[in-house]
Amino acid sequence: MRKTYVLLASAAWGLAGATAAAAQVVDTATSGTTAEAQGQNTQSQDAQATGLQDIVVTAQRRSESLQNVPISITAADSDALASARVENVSNIQAISPSISFRVTNIASSSANLIIRGLGTTGNSRSFEGSVGVFIDGVYRSRAASALQNFLDIENLQVLRGPQGTLFGKNTSAGALLLTSASPSLTAMEGLVDVSVSNFDTVLTRAAVSVPVSDTLSVRVAGLASTRDGFFTNPGTGRPLNGDSSQALKGQIRWEPSANFSLRLIGDYSLSSGNCCYATADFINGPTQPLINALTVANGFQVPSSRLADFESSLNSTSTQRIKDYGGTALMTLALGSGELRSVTALRRFSVAQRDADADFSGAAILSLDEGFSSRFFSQELTYNGKIEAANADLVLGGFFSDEKLRMDRDLFWGSQAQPYWNTLLAAQGLPPGTAAAVPGRVATEAMNGRAKSYAAFGHVDFAIGDKFNVIAGLRYSVEEKEGAFRYLFYDPRPNAVFRVLGVSPGPSYDSSTRNRALSGTFGLQYRPVDDVMLYATYNRGFKAGGVNIDANGAGTVRNNPAVGGTPLDPRYRPETVNAYEAGAKIRYLDRRARTNIAFFYYDIEDVQIAQFVGLQFAVLNAKSATDYGVEVENLFQITPALTLGLDGTWLPRARYGVDAGIDPVLSGSRFRFAPKFQGNATLNLDQPITDDINLTGRVQYQYAGRQLVNTASLAERKAVGLIDANLGFKTADGLSVEVWGQNLTNKIYPTQLFNTPLQTGDQNAYLAPPRTYGVRLRARF
Numbered sequence: 001m002r003k004t005y006v007l008l009a010s011a012a013w014g015l016a017g018a019t020a021a022a023a024q025v026v027d028t029a030t031s032g033t034t035a036e037a038q039g040q041n042t043q044s045q046d047a048q049a050t051g052l053q054d055i056v057v058t059a060q061r062r063s064e065s066l067q068n069v070p071i072s073i074t075a076a077d078s079d080a081l082a083s084a085r086v087e088n089v090s091n092i093q094a095i096s097p098s099i100s101f102r103v104t105n106i107a108s109s110s111a112n113l114i115i116r117g118l119g120t121t122g123n124s125r126s127f128e129g130s131v132g133v134f135i136d137g138v139y140r141s142r143a144a145s146a147l148q149n150f151l152d153i154e155n156l157q158v159l160r161g162p163q164g165t166l167f168g169k170n171t172s173a174g175a176l177l178l179t180s181a182s183p184s185l186t187a188m189e190g191l192v193d194v195s196v197s198n199f200d201t202v203l204t205r206a207a208v209s210v211p212v213s214d215t216l217s218v219r220v221a222g223l224a225s226t227r228d229g230f231f232t233n234p235g236t237g238r239p240l241n242g243d244s245s246q247a248l249k250g251q252i253r254w255e256p257s258a259n260f261s262l263r264l265i266g267d268y269s270l271s272s273g274n275c276c277y278a279t280a281d282f283i284n285g286p287t288q289p290l291i292n293a294l295t296v297a298n299g300f301q302v303p304s305s306r307l308a309d310f311e312s313s314l315n316s317t318s319t320q321r322i323k324d325y326g327g328t329a330l331m332t333l334a335l336g337s338g339e340l341r342s343v344t345a346l347r348r349f350s351v352a353q354r355d356a357d358a359d360f361s362g363a364a365i366l367s368l369d370e371g372f373s374s375r376f377f378s379q380e381l382t383y384n385g386k387i388e389a390a391n392a393d394l395v396l397g398g399f400f401s402d403e404k405l406r407m408d409r410d411l412f413w414g415s416q417a418q419p420y421w422n423t424l425l426a427a428q429g430l431p432p433g434t435a436a437a438v439p440g441r442v443a444t445e446a447m448n449g450r451a452k453s454y455a456a457f458g459h460v461d462f463a464i465g466d467k468f469n470v471i472a473g474l475r476y477s478v479e480e481k482e483g484a485f486r487y488l489f490y491d492p493r494p495n496a497v498f499r500v501l502g503v504s505p506g507p508s509y510d511s512s513t514r515n516r517a518l519s520g521t522f523g524l525q526y527r528p529v530d531d532v533m534l535y536a537t538y539n540r541g542f543k544a545g546g547v548n549i550d551a552n553g554a555g556t557v558r559n560n561p562a563v564g565g566t567p568l569d570p571r572y573r574p575e576t577v578n579a580y581e582a583g584a585k586i587r588y589l590d591r592r593a594r595t596n597i598a599f600f601y602y603d604i605e606d607v608q609i610a611q612f613v614g615l616q617f618a619v620l621n622a623k624s625a626t627d628y629g630v631e632v633e634n635l636f637q638i639t640p641a642l643t644l645g646l647d648g649t650w651l652p653r654a655r656y657g658v659d660a661g662i663d664p665v666l667s668g669s670r671f672r673f674a675p676k677f678q679g680n681a682t683l684n685l686d687q688p689i690t691d692d693i694n695l696t697g698r699v700q701y702q703y704a705g706r707q708l709v710n711t712a713s714l715a716e717r718k719a720v721g722l723i724d725a726n727l728g729f730k731t732a733d734g735l736s737v738e739v740w741g742q743n744l745t746n747k748i749y750p751t752q753l754f755n756t757p758l759q760t761g762d763q764n765a766y767l768a769p770p771r772t773y774g775v776r777l778r779a780r781f
Helices: 002-022 078-083 089-094 143-147 288-297 417-426 497-501
Strands: 072-077 099-102 112-115 131-135 153-160 174-180 189-197 201-211 216-227 243-257 260-273 280-283 319-335 338-357 366-387 392-413 440-464 468-490 509-526 532-543 575-588 593-613 616-639 642-656 677-688 693-704 720-731 735-742 750-755 763-767 772-780
Touching (some): 072 078, 089 099, 089 677, 089 693, 319 366, 468 532
Antiparallel strands (some): 099 112, 153 174, 189 201, 189 772, 243 260, 260 319, 280 763, 338 366, 392 440, 440 468, 509 532, 532 575, 616 642, 642 677, 735 772, 750 763
16 A cells, blocks of 8 residues: 555646746747657657657647647657557557456457546446447457557557547547558668566567558568467466467558559458456355366366466366457548548457366366457548637547347366266255256357448547637447357257256347537646646447347346246447546646646446356446546656656546446446556656667556456455566667566466356456566567
């Protein structure tokens, strides 16, 4: 707790200093920006001595300084991402403590991004993410695509709060914007990036850009990685949760005139491994002794109960294969006083899991095969212009997307399923064979879905004199969702286990829903002096409802019409967020210090929740929730070569309302994965030691307070503090080498808990990686 107070005090000190300096601040910095940077730090080393680097962002569809944008944003260029070792979204908290990430074993829906405590928790395949992921302007309907290692990404921006009047796809909690490096029309350039680390990890990236003519250029980038898992099967010594991946990205840039440009992007990635069922036993229930006995009888070893041993006994191979590929066309045409922009995308995403150990143990009880595929098309058209008579910037846009989903799942009883159930039922005084669990196929499930989105949106920013701006935007959305489920096969025995337990077969269904919503934004922006910007905004966020596409979406056995039951409605309602925010962005001490602060309050209705129950996900709508807090980002230039960042997010309240219609575990409880405080303290060094060589280094302390980590229980994780560091050299001609380490103190902690299938009272844990370390070599030319 003392560490929390230290970080809060540091953040408060920065704000106090900024406030005191604001009254006397003058525009003395010489920082420069370029429109093409879009988030890159752009000052030269010489200019750096006079103040902090300026950062250019494109959150409002135009290039402008981050300090002038009335949105809470964090931005990082490719060098900053490399220094922080943000290889994908799994370590994104390293650049912003207000955003966190959770991943589980279901790749089709397992990338859960959370901003300011609000996000999509649970793994229902029909859910939209509360935090939208956009890569090169294209909304990624499967956030798990961001699980792949970043390839040729030039910059990343984190936008906090509901978005909808500037982007094709609306989001209720925030957005993650990633932009690929564009082909150069002026010179051949490229890079090679190789990292080698423990757990036999090798990650290689390379890219080259070649101008064909003054108007045409191509760029090609590739990636290959291999990694052993950090879990081990104690009986075989075999690493678990390992992964290998390959990716390729190609681009063509054509600019035949100053009025027209076309950029074509194609990408393909493939990832495979023995993933992702290795977990640790966290809480042992009454069935654990039986599971252990069956594990030994099956020829496997009972895993250690110490989390730090990273042991997991699995009796099946649990392999996973993920494909993600598609194409994007970006077109810009000068029209009148503005630009007409078109973003067209077609994408495919698929996951195949085979022989997955669905009981998460060395006992041969239950396994599954699962397949998922998505076909996604989107078209966005926007006009960005100026209304000179009103001194206003204008964005008008339209959006359409169409996604088709297909899923299948096969469940299989293992050789020890019958003994397992016989033993459990005997404890209830029932004879062996009361419930049948004959080895072989239990069920074959087929699920289909479709989601269509139509939207029109507009955003205008009026300048009133030199100091005031009024921001307003509206969006009208129509969301259509379809979902269907049916059994292609189900164990016909009248005493089949799941039938006896009343779990399945549930009813088949084919359902649809249509939501219409008006959302928008209104805000005021005030610049009392240069280098100080104050703002206040209201945003109404919207996330569509849908159909719960799962085996129990319409209920259990008692709801099956075959036994006289009435199916439940598998649909769930839209989620809305009324978000109020007031903030300040201040530069002071001759622009050698920067403090950005935001106060926010969210009033949320019909919060969408997915809970894991047995083998299925139940989808609930909590009637209400409240989420409010403060976030502060400080950056201080201690010397021209050394900067200190102190960032923190304080969430005193992030809680569901009392609601008898949801699980009692959730009613009135705090959001999952929403600690009261998260913060980062970061030192960055870039010190010239000769005319051509700089010494570089980075040390960061990340802190996350205690938090609830199971959507189906009140299980809590203790506070965690992590230390990451790197040290290296870089040369003027683009060569750099560094040694790095993450989680240097080797903290062992769970990222998420879940109720173990078929094992009453048990909870298993996904664990964060232990200490990792390695060497990285980068060369730019």
